[in-house]
Amino acid sequence: MNLPRHSAWSRRTFLATVGAGVVAAAAACRSGVAAPSQAGSSMNATTAAQGVVEAWVHTRHSPYYIAHRGAGDVYPEHTMPSYQAAVGWGAPAIEVSTSSSADNVLVCMHDLTLDRTTDATGPIKARTWGELQNIGVVQPQLGPKWTAPPLPTIPSFEQVLKAFGDKTVLCVEAKADTDYPLMISLIEKYGLQHNVIVKLFHRSSRIAEAKAAGYPVFVYLGGEDTSAATIRSAARNLDKATDYLVLPTTSVAQHGAEIPDATIRTAVETGIATWVYPVHRRSEAERYHQLGVEGIVTSSLQYVSGRSAPATADSWSSKAIAPGELTRHPDRSENGPSWTGQDELTLDRNGAQQFITLGQLAPLADPQGRYRLSFDLRWNELPTDVTQTFTLAVGHVDDAYYEHRLGVSNGYHAIYRANGALTIFSHTAGVKEGLQLSGITKTAIKTGEWMSMRLEVSPSTLVWSRLGTDGTSSVVATDPSFRGGYLHIGRSASDGSLSLRRLRIE
Structure with missing residues (x-):
């Protein structure tokens, strides 16, 4: 399953494939998304066989953009509206984090608790899927539109796979290690092995397991440790042809200051494709690109990538x-x-x-x-x-x-x-x-x-x-x-x- 970083796969073919997916995603948004099912895959077999990852790798040019938490600077993170917005903006890849309910339904959330982003509190694992469906996602910094009913709700991972799995690359992470087998089983159930990149913390014991199964991996560091030794150690486990080394844009050790240029250069010099997260501004993206970063993980892809025309009035x-x-x-x-x-x-x-x-x-x-x-x-x-x-x-x-x-x-x-x-x-x-x-x-x-x-x-x-x-x-x-x-x-x-x-x- 290893994929080369360059080939003659045409941009026209890729855009046609992904463009059709965006239209279908918009239709799914209008009609609603089905609840998790136990039925077999309904994915387009031809698209799944080609692999969205392969299409992206063979057509992209640096810098390229990965949607962070969907469109988390503009829509409530890890919700269907957020993922739909990112895909509608043309995101070739979106980052998806998962947790699990008390009855072992995998759901899309960054945190293992409900406190930060919803109108409820406590561990996600303490609620059943039926209970989680009645909890609203609330993020006041995005404006009152996203704090009043009807609030977006927590989607299941299966809903996201069915809506977007054959339309864009999914960079997927199980926030709890015990959820990893369930995440992989759902990916394989829908025949999406060639459409995902597995996201793992650099100390995860699952890196070797994911690579042995043929998955490209997105290995990230946290802001608490971005030393040169840690970066080089993480890179040693990765393949230059398929894998990604992902750094935070701020450093805990430097009290939230921007990560130094030297740190970025250390990662780039490993030869592993380097990404950074999260990027909110065009000036940040330009700085990292000039330092050799290939992938910009951004919560506002439409804006940061420069795809939106300037407005002439407030909204x-x-x-x-x-x-x-x-x-x-x-x-x-x-x-x-x-x-x-x-x-x-x-x-x-x-x-x-x-x-x-x-x-x-x-x-x-x-x-x-x-x-x-x-x-x-x-x-x-x-x-x-x-x-x-x-x-x-x-x-x-x-x-x-x-x-x-x-x-x-x-x-x-x-x-x-x-x-x-x-x-x-x-x-x-x-x-x-x-x-x-x-x-x-x-x-x-x-x-x-x-x-x-x-x-x-x-x-x-x-x-x-x-x-x-x-x-x-x-x-x-x-x-x-x-x-x-x-x-x-x-x-x-x-x-x-x-x-x-x-x-x-x-």
Whole structure:
């Protein structure tokens, strides 16, 4: 079953096969997915014989993208809507984690407990499959659309195999080692041995077993140990032609900091195809690709791969995070914004700055850097320190996370202080403090009142304005230094609340 990494298998043939699968997946989504059955395989025999893994290996080009937890930055992770979204975006591979119920039905979940991602608590193993089907998956950071009924529910592994097993590569993992035989038996029941890559922790005793059975393996390290010795030890058990060495993007040893370049290079130098997980931003994907990483494991494949056209307006009325709309840690519930009206987004997190990358609007199209951005702003509650700000950061060449005084990027920040002052600053990578370019004295703010704001950018100037019935207050900065196409919004204070609506790019 070993597969070469390159061949003449045509891209047209592969796309036709996978494209047909995407259409079928969409139809399955509309009609619903059947409950787990004990019947034999209904998979297309020709497709299964060819093997989706083989088709992918023979046609892909680095970098390629693997959907992490389906589309976990945008849809509740490991649910049918999440898997369906990833396949609909053209994901050639999706990552699927499993646990098991009290009556030994394999279900799709990252955790062995229900606490983090559902409206229930306790071990999954303590519930029957019948009980698990009535539990909703809830992830507040994705928006209120995903916290109100009808909630997506926990799918069975068999449902996922039947819906997607012959349409995309499945990178499958049994989170509990005792579930591994059950996982493999279901794969073999449906004749999908050539359509899966077995995902295993680098210390798992199942690596040799999976390889002896002919499966390619996805061997991953955790953030607690990414030493050079551990990487080389893991690689020694892998085949350069078929297997994958998968590293986390952050290091526990370095308190959640990005994994160092040297660590990535160590993995690449082993000659085993190196993947990284999880990737949320295009700038991250570019960095890892430049270091020699082949596979990008991402929870927002449509955005990270650049397959989505830039939007020209917000989609906040949907009550859901858009692909590319990124907090500092998109997979953490504490970072998510609030929705306090039909079409408004609210920044009200306590205890820290709160910034959001508006990647869904980027990159801005005008090569001369000419555009106008308008929106409404309302201070619901002023921060304790009224010199703190609403901030619109622009002119960035990529989507690396921005907040005040990080000192990681070049650009501008147009700010509206809680005391009413309008100001424009520039900021430079490596320097934490911004440089003020222009500003005006404060104009009165009334809490609870909507204000119209506008930023106009030309090749040489920035004009930052508050529009009102009592006239327009504007500041102008003449500076051509930065004209990148990514932008961010945020609140610099650690308290207070502000809302935004009707954001438009022209």
